Amino acid sequence: MESRMLEILVCPLCKSRLRYDRERQELVCSADRLAFPVRDGIPVMLESEARDLNAAEPQAGAQ
Ligand SMILES: [Zn+2]
Numbered sequence: 001m002e003s004r005m006l007e008i009l010v011c012p013l014c015k016s017r018l019r020y021d022r023e024r025q026e027l028v029c030s031a032d033r034l035a036f037p038v039r040d041g042i043p044v045m046l047e048s049e050a051r052d053l054n055a056a057e058p059q060a061g062a063q
Pocket residue numbers: 011012013014015016029030031032
């Protein structure tokens with residue numbers, strides 16, 4: 001994926017810059033805690049396709 005492309009990619013919800021997770025092939029919005037998938041080099045900027053990072057991570061301190 002081109003880095004130039006990343007510069008113009010913003011979150012469709014809050015319009016903030018996205019962070020590219022190279023390993024997971026995801027564009028992460030830290031504000032919304034959502035990760036948008038990149039499929040075949042094409043970012044899928046749909047809220048319905050995004051992964052909820054809150055749901056994916058175990059709750060700290062909850063035992
Ligand atoms: Zn966002």
